[in-house]
Amino acid sequence: MGFTSSNQHLLSKIATSLGHGEESPYFDGWKAYDKDPFNPTQNPNGVIQMGLAENPLCFDLIQEWIKKNPKASICTAEGVDEFKDIAIFQDYHGLPEFRNAVAKFMGRARGGRVTFDPDRIVMSGGATGANELIAFCLADPGDAFLVPSPYYPAFDRDLKWRTGVQLVPVPCHSSNDFKITKAALETAYEKAQEANIKVKGLIITNPSNPLGTILDRETLRTLVSFINEKNIHLICDEIYAATVFTDSNFVSIAEILSEDIACNRDLIHIVYSLSKDMGLPGFRVGIVYSYNDEVVNSGRKMSSYGLVSTQTQHLIASMLLDEEFTERFIIESAKRLATRHGVFTRGLAKVNIDCLNSNAGLFCWMDLHRLLKESTVEAELALWRLIIHEVKLNVSPGSSFHCSEPGWFRVCFANMDEETMEVALQRIHTFVHQKETVVPTKNKKLWRSNLRTLSFSSRRLGLDEVALMSPHSPIPHSPLLHART
Amino acid sequence: MKLLSRKATCNSHGQDSSYFLGWQEYEKNPFHEVRNPAGIIQMGLAENQLSFDILESWLANNPDAAGFKRDGESIFRELALFQDYNGLPSFKNALVEFMAEIRGNKVRFDPNNLVLTAGATSANETLMFCLADPGEAFLLPTPYYPGFDRDLKWRTGVEIVPIHCSSSNGFQITGSALEEAYQQAQKRNLKVKGVLITNPSNPLGTTMSRDELNLLISFVAAKDIHLISDEIYSGTVFDSPSYISITEALMDRNLELTNVWDHVHIVYSLSKDLGLPGFRVGAIYSNNATVVAAATKMSSFGLVSSQTQYLLSVMLSDKKFTSNYITENQKRLKKRCDMLVSGLKNAGIGCLKSNAGLFCWVDMRHLLISKTFEAEMELWKKVLYEVGLNISPGSSCHCTEPGWFRVCFANMSEDTLNLSMQRIKSFVQSITTDGDSRNRRQTVRNSRRRSLTKWVFRLSSYDHEPER
Numbered sequence: 027m028g029f030t031s032s033n034q035h036l037l038s039k040i041a042t043s044l045g046h047g048e049e050s051p052y053f054d055g056w057k058a059y060d061k062d063p064f065n066p067t068q069n070p071n072g073v074i075q076m077g078l079a080e081n082p083l084c085f086d087l088i089q090e091w092i093k094k095n096p097k098a099s100i101c102t103a104e105g106v107d108e109f110k111d112i113a114i115f116q117d118y119h120g121l122p123e124f125r126n127a128v129a130k131f132m133g134r135a136r137g138g139r140v141t142f143d144p145d146r147i148v149m150s151g152g153a154t155g156a157n158e159l160i161a162f163c164l165a166d167p168g169d170a171f172l173v174p175s176p177y178y179p180a181f182d183r184d185l186k187w188r189t190g191v192q193l194v195p196v197p198c199h200s201s202n203d204f205k206i207t208k209a210a211l212e213t214a215y216e217k218a219q220e221a222n223i224k225v226k227g228l229i230i231t232n233p234s235n236p237l238g239t240i241l242d243r244e245t246l247r248t249l250v251s252f253i254n255e256k257n258i259h260l261i262c263d264e265i266y267a268a269t270v271f272t273d274s275n276f277v278s279i280a281e282i283l284s285e286d287i288a289c290n291r292d293l294i295h296i297v298y299s300l301s302k303d304m305g306l307p308g309f310r311v312g313i314v315y316s317y318n319d320e321v322v323n324s325g326r327k328m329s330s331y332g333l334v335s336t337q338t339q340h341l342i343a344s345m346l347l348d349e350e351f352t353e354r355f356i357i358e359s360a361k362r363l364a365t366r367h368g369v370f371t372r373g374l375a376k377v378n379i380d381c382l383n384s385n386a387g388l389f390c391w392m393d394l395h396r397l398l399k400e401s402t403v404e405a406e407l408a409l410w411r412l413i414i415h416e417v418k419l420n421v422s423p424g425s426s427f428h429c430s431e432p433g434w435f436r437v438c439f440a441n442m443d444e445e446t447m448e449v450a451l452q453r454i455h456t457f458v459h460q461k462e463t464v465v466p467t468k469n470k471k472l473w474r475s476n477l478r479t480l481s482f483s484s485r486r487l488g489l490d491e492v493a494l495m496s497p498h499s500p501i502p503h504s505p506l507l508h509a510r511t
Numbered sequence: 512m513k514l515l516s517r518k519a520t521c522n523s524h525g526q527d528s529s530y531f532l533g534w535q536e537y538e539k540n541p542f543h544e545v546r547n548p549a550g551i552i553q554m555g556l557a558e559n560q561l562s563f564d565i566l567e568s569w570l571a572n573n574p575d576a577a578g579f580k581r582d583g584e585s586i587f588r589e590l591a592l593f594q595d596y597n598g599l600p601s602f603k604n605a606l607v608e609f610m611a612e613i614r615g616n617k618v619r620f621d622p623n624n625l626v627l628t629a630g631a632t633s634a635n636e637t638l639m640f641c642l643a644d645p646g647e648a649f650l651l652p653t654p655y656y657p658g659f660d661r662d663l664k665w666r667t668g669v670e671i672v673p674i675h676c677s678s679s680n681g682f683q684i685t686g687s688a689l690e691e692a693y694q695q696a697q698k699r700n701l702k703v704k705g706v707l708i709t710n711p712s713n714p715l716g717t718t719m720s721r722d723e724l725n726l727l728i729s730f731v732a733a734k735d736i737h738l739i740s741d742e743i744y745s746g747t748v749f750d751s752p753s754y755i756s757i758t759e760a761l762m763d764r765n766l767e768l769t770n771v772w773d774h775v776h777i778v779y780s781l782s783k784d785l786g787l788p789g790f791r792v793g794a795i796y797s798n799n800a801t802v803v804a805a806a807t808k809m810s811s812f813g814l815v816s817s818q819t820q821y822l823l824s825v826m827l828s829d830k831k832f833t834s835n836y837i838t839e840n841q842k843r844l845k846k847r848c849d850m851l852v853s854g855l856k857n858a859g860i861g862c863l864k865s866n867a868g869l870f871c872w873v874d875m876r877h878l879l880i881s882k883t884f885e886a887e888m889e890l891w892k893k894v895l896y897e898v899g900l901n902i903s904p905g906s907s908c909h910c911t912e913p914g915w916f917r918v919c920f921a922n923m924s925e926d927t928l929n930l931s932m933q934r935i936k937s938f939v940q941s942i943t944t945d946g947d948s949r950n951r952r953q954t955v956r957n958s959r960r961r962s963l964t965k966w967v968f969r970l971s972s973y974d975h976e977p978e979r
Contacts (some may be wrong), residue, residue: 036704036737036774041641041805048808085588092579092587101570101577101822109570110563116630116788151629151813152594158812162666163519167645188640188666188809226516259514292514301594308593308817310629324519328666331633332813336789337822 045187047179054411055420064418066445074450077420079235079388080441081269081305083362087355088304091345098344100337112336118329120149124339127346128298128313134352135268135303140280142315148325149339150312151332153265153299157184157229159328160295160314163321164259165191165226171261172196172214172228174206176427176434178235178263185229194218194225197430200393203382204237206230206245211252227259227293228252233266233276236427236436237391238384240270246282250289259293268303268356270386271364283317291317300342302388303359309338363388363440366447370439373451377458388440392421395433397461406432417457419450524661529891533901542899544926552931555901557713557869558922559747559786561843562836566785569832576825579818586821593817596810598627602820605827606794610779612833613746618758620796626806627820628793629813631743631780632662635707637813638776638795639667641805642737648672648701649739650692652684654872654908654915656713663707672696672703675911678874681863682715684708684723689730705737705774706730710757711744714908714917715872716848716865718748724760732771739776746784746837749845750866773799781823783869784840790819844869844921847928851920854932858939869921873902876914878942887913898938900931 055077064072096104100112115121125144132142150156165171167190173181175195185191196214198204211228218225228249232241241249253260262279270276279294296315301307311334316322334342346352370390371381382391398405403425410423413435424434439447513520533555542550570577579587593599600622607620628634643649645668651659652674663669674692676682689706696703706727710719731738740757748754757775766772777796782788792815795806827833851871852862863872879886884906891904894916905915920928 036642036735037801037805038641038644040644041801046805046808080592082588082592085591088591089579089585089587096578099577102574103571105577106567106570109567110560113563113566113787113789114558114560116782116791151633151811155812162516164514164516166516166518169516183808183811188812257514306591308591310594310814310816318514320515320519324515324524327524327661330630330661331636331666332629333791335791335816335819337819338816341818 040188043187045183047183047187050426052179052423052426055414055422058414059420062418064446064449066449070449071418073414073418073420074446074453075420075441076437076439076450077422078441079302079438080307081302081359081363081388083305083366083440084355084359085305087351087358088306088345091348091351092341095344095348098341100340108340112340115336116333118149118326118333120147120334121336121339121343123343123347124334127343128311130349131346131352132267132298132313132315134349135356136276136278136281140278140284142280146315146317146322148314148316148322149329149332149334150314151334152301152307152310152312153263153297154180154184154312155310155332156297156299156312156314157181157261157263158187158189159325159332160261160297160316160321161185161189161191162328163324164261164295165189167191168224169226170194170218170223172211172218172225174198174210174230176204176236176424176429178231179426179428181229191226192223194223195428196228200382200431200434204234204239204391206241206249208248208252211249215256225256225258227261229261229263231263231265232279233264233270233386235266235387236389236422236424237382238387238389239382240276240386243277243282246277246279247287250279250282250287250294253293254289257290257293259295261295261297263297265297265299265302266387267298268359269363269388271360271367272385276386292320293318295321304355309342310334311338311342366439369444369447370437370451373447374454377455379454379458382434389436389438392435392437393433394435397458398433401432403432409433410435413457417453419453518666524665528657528660529888529904529907533891533895533903536895537901540899542927544924549899551895551899551901552927552934553901553922554919554931555903555917556922557783557919558788559783559840559844559869560922561847562786562840565832565836565839566826569826569829573825573829576822579821590817590821593820594814596807596814598625598815599817599820599824601828602815602824603627605824606779607796609827609833610745610796612830613784613837614754614756614759618756618762620758624796624798624803626795626797626803626810627815628795628806628810629791629815630782630788630793631741631778632658632793633791633810633813634778634780634793634795635659635662635739635741636665636667637806637809638739638778638802639663639669640809641802642739642776643667643669643704645669646701647704648696648699650674650689650696650703650706652676652682652688652708654682654714654905654910654917656709657903657907657909659707669704670699670701672699672701673909673911674706678863678912678915681717682712682872683720684726686726686730689726693734703734703736705739707739707741709741709743711742711748711754711867713744713868714870714903714905715863716868716870717863717872718752718754718867720752721755721760721763724755724757725764728757728760728764728766728771728775731774732769735770735774737774737776738771739778741778743778743780743783744868745779747841747844747869748867749841749848752866754867776802785836790823791815792819792823847920847925850925850928851918851932854929855918855935857932858936859943860935860939870917870919873916873918874914875916876912878939879914882913884913890914891916894935894938898934900934 059073059075062072064074096102099105100109125147129142129144150159170192172194175197194214196210294317298313300311314325380393406423413419422436537551537553540550542552603622603625607622610620648670650672672692674688779794781792797803861874887904894900903917
């Protein structure tokens with residue numbers, strides 16, 4: 027269309043802004059993958075997708091269940107009696123059996139240590155829709171949420187773009203394994219106050235993306251007392267709850283609330299989804315669970331903009347009410363994720379690449395400091411481009427997650443088959459050996475402490491650029507989808 | 512500090528309107544042929560329940576589509592992982608062809624210009640986010656779908672300025688009404704970004720004439736603003752005059768290469784034509800690449816389930832099915848509409864002559880005690896609580912003349928429709944007498960007193976009774 031100039035003034039500011047984050051340079055990785063996707067037989071030298079946090083490891087279990095339960099699909103001969111009722115049901119409360127099933131599943135994913143009230147469940151268009159919805163409910167344009175960094179890049183779009191809400195990062199550091207500290211929270215909060223920014227809440231992702239770690243009880247209690255003291259909201263994105271694969275000591279915020287703690291429950295909200303725990307991102311099952319009645323009420327009305335298809339609600343309800351299935355699924359999924367994680371981290375350890383100690387999620391937080399020329403974002407991006415174009419792995423650089431220290435990379439391990447994982451590890455080994463011959467080896471300990479002093483001073487470069495990007499796959503082609511086409 | 516946002520605590524969701532209150536009353540006392548024959552009959556819900564058997568028989572013959580299979584092979588994995596906001600190509604192809612078929616194949620659509628959304632609800636809101644900033648306005652002809660107040664305004668901060676239409680010319684849009692609305696917006700210091708029409712119209716059930724369409728096209732071209740055509744009912748045109756879509760009107764004037772072509776956007780959905788509101792399938796169609804790009808990104812907040820996309824891609828690709836469905840569905844809608852119209856005529860009630868939609872725009876002005884909206888509300892409550900019919904009062908649709916009601920005919924069985932007609936007839940007979948108008952006035956006054964007491968009694972009993 028040749029009328030772009032006339033377009034600009036006729037469209038909204040939101041539509042013509044870069045708030046969707048997709049103009050970021052980080053899409054180089056996606057583009058490289060799209061142009062040259064790995065295929066073991068057809069394109070063995072292609073780029074391997076390791077930037078996509080997908081979980082297809084237990085599809086066989088789900089497929090088996092679907093085969094055995096034709097009634098769950100309202101469109102099969104067995105289930106078609108229900109077709110009409112399901113097809114016309116557009117009540118934003120959602121099918122009661124759907125809410126019951128999801129509430130049950132959420133409890134089970136937390137080891138049965140807490141129960142959830144189906145009447146507090148609000149549907150949304152995936153967790154993407156849920157995060158935007160909760161932002162619309164809790165904050166006015168110009169208000170802010172605190173968010174510990176590194177954080178999921180698409181928060182910049184989901185929480186800010188159409189809502190006008192701001193994000194104030196609470197930086198976490200490798201020196202204490204990226205734990206959130208009260209001091210960091212207080213500092214971030216004060217900074218916002220000084221800049222006349224009204225903080226309405228704190229949003230955490232637990233288990234963490236990109237770290238793959240879970241918050242310990244003490245930290246959670248600290249967060250709860252912090253938000254209570256400031257009278258601000260706490261949003262807990264627990265989208266990876268059932269991906270905790272060793273020591274199921276995942277503590278949900280729901281569990282904290284059930285303990286002896288002084289807390290205004292009206293401040294607590296959970297975001298959930300089936301996209302990671304069950305590996306069903308295509309079905310767009312997002313949930314807002316709030317302990318605040320007004321938020322449930324208002325959120326429900328807003329959910330009209332992103333209800334879950336009743337065809338899907340019905341299928342999911344049937345599946346998740348099968349408790350024998352869900353119990354088996356959760357255990358098996360955790361086992362398979364743990365195995366994958368083990369294979370990957372051991373493979374990295376063989377070439378002395380460390381990952382942050384983690385026990386959840388679909389990825390590792392990989393430490394490539396010693397491969398950086400210098401401790402800067404530029405060096406990190408240079409290394410990243412090398413990894414994409416020469417090693418042919420699409421990994422995600424820490425700066426895309428607003429990490430305050432250069433050199434960290436998120437690498438996904440669940441979205442490929444075992445053979446592909448082997449190829450990826452092989453390529454990493456080759457690359458590291460090559461690089462070692464070019465970069466003179468240094469004493470590891472000295473290198474690390476140098477890095478730390480360097481990182482504080484040189485870090486601030488490129489923040490604006492960083493603030494805009496969102497390499498979260500806007501066009502997430504599953505490698506399997508690609509393989510078919 | 513206030514805990515929640517202004518959006519969460521205001522009333523802009525519009526849910527306190529009578530449109531929704533009627534629904535609530537229905538929920539408390541829903542009609543059922545066997546279990547609750549004296550209950551309230553739902554006539555406020557624009558649903559199309561007439562052609563499910565056609566859908567069900569297709570499903571029975573196409574088990575693969577629902578079983579995540581393509582040519583007998585499982586594609587579950589592919590669908591489970593598919594979250595591309597560009598949508599399933601096979602679905603978008605099938606959908607644009609379906610849209611073209613509904614328009615008699617007089618126009619063609621490009622699937623790359625189509626954005627999938629979670630229902631038309633989401634499509635309309637998304638277009639607002641794309642085309643207007645908070646505080647800017649869209650002009651809408653009245654009467655209009657009550658849900659627009661929420662969908663267009665609530666979270667977007669956009670304002671609606673009405674284009675007043677009157678019964679004197681069958682509620683058609685006139686040039687002077689358009690100008691007047693535009694001036695009103697200026698007076699209110701609101702920058703007008705566009706006009707939004709629903710064609711076929713909800714609540715009128717009529718299709719726009721070529722003159723109206725041309726008027727609108729010229730108007731938006733002259734003012735350099737957008738035109739959104741919500742064509743959600745395009746497949747429900749069951750009678751002449753035949754449907755002229757906005758695309759056809761533009762093409763007939765050879766406007767494809769002009770500015771206005773880029774400023775016209777269509778909203779569609781399968782909730783009315785196919786009767787599948789639960790599946791949340793909506794779409795935005797635009798020739799404006801920037802709008803398509805922005806709307807596509809925004810659709811992330813409400814994508815269509817891949818499970819549903821796949822099922823419908825197979826269904827809508829079956830051309831034998833679609834052509835049979837479209838024809839048969841329209842036939843059944845016409846029959847129903849005729850039933851309602853004659854039933855109302857029997858009760859001395861007229862309707863606006865309509866040729867589309869799932870409802871009639873019913874003229875009950877002669878049953879009003881006075882030409883006021885208070886009287887309309889009184890009548891509405893009587894019809895709800897005494898006659899046991901939930902119909903939608905014109906005021907909830909922002910009609911400027913009291914006494915009009917939207918009555919739906921496609922969301923119930925024939926028997927239930929007949930019963931509702933009987934109830935209306937008895938009601939009208941009870942408040943009027945044949946012939947003597949003086950008597951009628953007296954009777955009306957008396958019955959007003961009587962029915963007012965009945966009404967007051969009924970209301971207070973609802974206050975105290977627990978939910979049934």
